[in-house]
Amino acid sequence: MDGATLQQDSQTGAQREAVIKVRNLTNRFGPQVVHENLNLDVWRGEVLGVVGGSGTGKSVLLRTIVGLNRPAAGSIEVLGVDVLDGPEDERKRIEKSWGVAFQDGALFSSLTVLQNVMAPLREHTGISESLMQALGGLKISLVGLPQLSCSKFPSELSGGMRKRAALARALSLDPEIVFLDEPTAGLDPIGAAAYDDLIRELQQALGLTVFMVTHDLDSLYAICDRIAVLAEKRVLVEGPIEEMTKVDHPWVQEYFTGPRARAAQQKGQDR
Amino acid sequence: MTKPTVTSDRNAEGVCIRIAGDLRTQSLDQIEGAFKSISPDGKDVIVDLSGVQSMDTGGAWLVADLERRIDTSGATVHLEGLQEAHASLIETVSKNIPEAVGEQAPPRGLVETVARVGERTAGAWKDSVSIVGFLGLTLHRLVRTLIMPWRLRRAALVSQMEQTGFKALPIVSLMGFLIGVVLAFQGATQLKQFGAEIFVVELISISILRELGILLTAIIVAGRSGSAFTASIGSMKVQEEIDAMRTLGLDPIEVLVIPRVLALLIMLPILGFVADIAGLVGGALMSWIDLGVSPGMFLTRLKENTDVWQLAIGLIKAPFFALVIGVIACWQAMQVKGSSESVGQRTTASVVQSIFMVIAIDALFSIFFSELGI
Numbered sequence: 001m002d003g004a005t006l007q008q009d010s011q012t013g014a015q016r017e018a019v020i021k022v023r024n025l026t027n028r029f030g031p032q033v034v035h036e037n038l039n040l041d042v043w044r045g046e047v048l049g050v051v052g053g054s055g056t057g058k059s060v061l062l063r064t065i066v067g068l069n070r071p072a073a074g075s076i077e078v079l080g081v082d083v084l085d086g087p088e089d090e091r092k093r094i095e096k097s098w099g100v101a102f103q104d105g106a107l108f109s110s111l112t113v114l115q116n117v118m119a120p121l122r123e124h125t126g127i128s129e130s131l132m133q134a135l136g137g138l139k140i141s142l143v144g145l146p147q148l149s150c151s152k153f154p155s156e157l158s159g160g161m162r163k164r165a166a167l168a169r170a171l172s173l174d175p176e177i178v179f180l181d182e183p184t185a186g187l188d189p190i191g192a193a194a195y196d197d198l199i200r201e202l203q204q205a206l207g208l209t210v211f212m213v214t215h216d217l218d219s220l221y222a223i224c225d226r227i228a229v230l231a232e233k234r235v236l237v238e239g240p241i242e243e244m245t246k247v248d249h250p251w252v253q254e255y256f257t258g259p260r261a262r263a264a265q266q267k268g269q270d271r
Numbered sequence: 272m273t274k275p276t277v278t279s280d281r282n283a284e285g286v287c288i289r290i291a292g293d294l295r296t297q298s299l300d301q302i303e304g305a306f307k308s309i310s311p312d313g314k315d316v317i318v319d320l321s322g323v324q325s326m327d328t329g330g331a332w333l334v335a336d337l338e339r340r341i342d343t344s345g346a347t348v349h350l351e352g353l354q355e356a357h358a359s360l361i362e363t364v365s366k367n368i369p370e371a372v373g374e375q376a377p378p379r380g381l382v383e384t385v386a387r388v389g390e391r392t393a394g395a396w397k398d399s400v401s402i403v404g405f406l407g408l409t410l411h412r413l414v415r416t417l418i419m420p421w422r423l424r425r426a427a428l429v430s431q432m433e434q435t436g437f438k439a440l441p442i443v444s445l446m447g448f449l450i451g452v453v454l455a456f457q458g459a460t461q462l463k464q465f466g467a468e469i470f471v472v473e474l475i476s477i478s479i480l481r482e483l484g485i486l487l488t489a490i491i492v493a494g495r496s497g498s499a500f501t502a503s504i505g506s507m508k509v510q511e512e513i514d515a516m517r518t519l520g521l522d523p524i525e526v527l528v529i530p531r532v533l534a535l536l537i538m539l540p541i542l543g544f545v546a547d548i549a550g551l552v553g554g555a556l557m558s559w560i561d562l563g564v565s566p567g568m569f570l571t572r573l574k575e576n577t578d579v580w581q582l583a584i585g586l587i588k589a590p591f592f593a594l595v596i597g598v599i600a601c602w603q604a605m606q607v608k609g610s611s612e613s614v615g616q617r618t619t620a621s622v623v624q625s626i627f628m629v630i631a632i633d634a635l636f637s638i639f640f641s642e643l644g645i
Binding site for chain 2: 121154156
């Protein structure tokens with residue numbers, strides 16, 4: 001646990017380790033302030049759902065943590081390494097310990113699905129071509145894609161399959177943390193539920209920490225251990241979903257006690 | 272991280288393989304060879320994993336693969352000293368190992384080569400039929416637009432005329448000017464040898480007016496506007512905008528192709544004319560500097576010895592070039608499929624094909640006019 005913070009959980013008393021620590025983060029685009037003094041911890045082995053209204057900077061937060069967006073102020077630590085100002089080689093090492101699945105896959109359109117999944121292996125490891133193919137095939141099978149899709153190009157896949165292929169690519173280096181941007185957006189309810197189950201299964205089998213930006217109430221009830229609500233330029237509340245209904249804030253109240261939330265809650269209990 | 276290690280002991284009863292260290296994807300290259308070289312020879316195998324500190328799916332795959340290989344060889348295999356988390360990971364992985372991985376490399380042989388040549392030939396024939404069909408479709412819509420001019424998208428036409436014509440004026444006139452300079456300079460060196468400097472006027476005027484002015488303008492426009500047409504309509508195809516248009520009852524040919532082709536039809540002759548004039552100016556300037564042929568003398572000689580037909584023969588070709596460039600560019604754009612990669616390929620193909628066709632048509636005209644004796 002090199003340098004990562006251990007902390008007592010206030011409720012259970014168990015020790016937990018923060019794999020991502022965001023402190024006093026401020027993000028500004030011109031005059032528009034997206035985040036101001038935002039603080040967030042992500043614990044090892046949990047599935048964290050980040051929710052918030054449109055334009056509250058959920059995706060910006062994700063992009064800032066993985067280094068695609070430079071914040072105006074604040075600090076971000078991932079696995080004990082300062083990803084903003086830490087030493088170059090440490091940051092490079094950290095980049096290999098996370099995987100990002102973008103909203104629409106962002107697969108390389110000139111490569112087949114298998115080549116897409118093999119791309120990080122080719123870049124960052126010295127293993128042989130045949131082992132790379134075997135591991136690539138394994139990841140594709142783990143995310144529930146048929147082996148036939150190995151030789152297909154991203155444009156030949158459906159939206160749901162593209163999302164799965166993107167997850168396979170994000171998992172190819174066996175990262176400790178997986179970032180998912182709206183993983184179930186645009187999927188049919190059955191496909192979305194299957195994808196939720198997949199994330200849960202993989203998270204347990206591979207011991208992943210999942211940082212998930214989502215709008216999907218079903219996902220929140222089904223797989224998220226904790227929820228962080230972004231509002232008023234900061235993390236307004238964080239905690240298990242049962243606590244959300246008790247929060248006295250108009251947006252949170254509307255979000256978690258509206259008719260769709262009640263239906264999702266029912267479904268979450270049935271599962 | 273500890274370096275992963277693999278050691279094996281053989282004794283009378285069987286083989287004992289000890290695996291230790293961190294079995295992680297990033298360091299698998301160090302033990303991959305050792306794993307592959309393990310062969311049980313039908314003996315029972317004990318795999319001792321008690322030294323393994325951590326494992327990810329890559330490491331689990333190696334263990335699962337080893338287990339499966341020994342199993343299929345008929346020997347029995349035992350995993351010992353396994354941590355619970357690692358055991359469940361190996362189980363998850365071995366459940367998910369696909370039957371056969373990967374893409375089959377395309378077969379390479381005489382038959383396949385012949386078959387590929389055949390496929391390409393058939394493909395080229397189909398493309399030719401398709402492009403002639405597209406030419407017909409475009410001409411039909413063009414004629415319909417002329418009969419019913421209120422159907423014409425005027426804003427799009429004017430915008431395209433600006434893009435393909437007006438904005439090309441600087442490059443086209445500079446090119447024409449330089450061609451005139453080069454011709455005068457090269458011609459002068461040759462003609463000086465037998466004191467026929469004054470013929471430089473005919474050399475410049477006939478070659479530029481009849482051939483070079485319009486041909487080089489068409490090549491520049493093919494590279495400049497042809498590529499732009501293919502790239503922009505091709506990207507719209509990728510984004511399904513063309514399909515969206517069809518569902519809204521809009522005809523993509525009428526909305527996208529006609530304004531572009533018509534803009535080229537109007538602007539290419541004008542650009543060709545500008546290139547001609549710029550070429551003559553460049554030639555006259557160089558003749559003055561290098562040969563002492565004054566601009567006045569150049570103009571008189573030009574009027575006396577160069578028929579206006581030379582200019583006409585050059586400009587008559589312009590609409591044909593324009594049609595070929597426009598139709599090929601738009602047809603290539605319509606062939607774009609799926610990825611952004613395809614847009615790039617089609618844009619390249621569009622420019623290469625239209626430049627080739629412009630030169631081919633120019634050659635045909637050359638033969639045609641010389642047969643007619645003009």
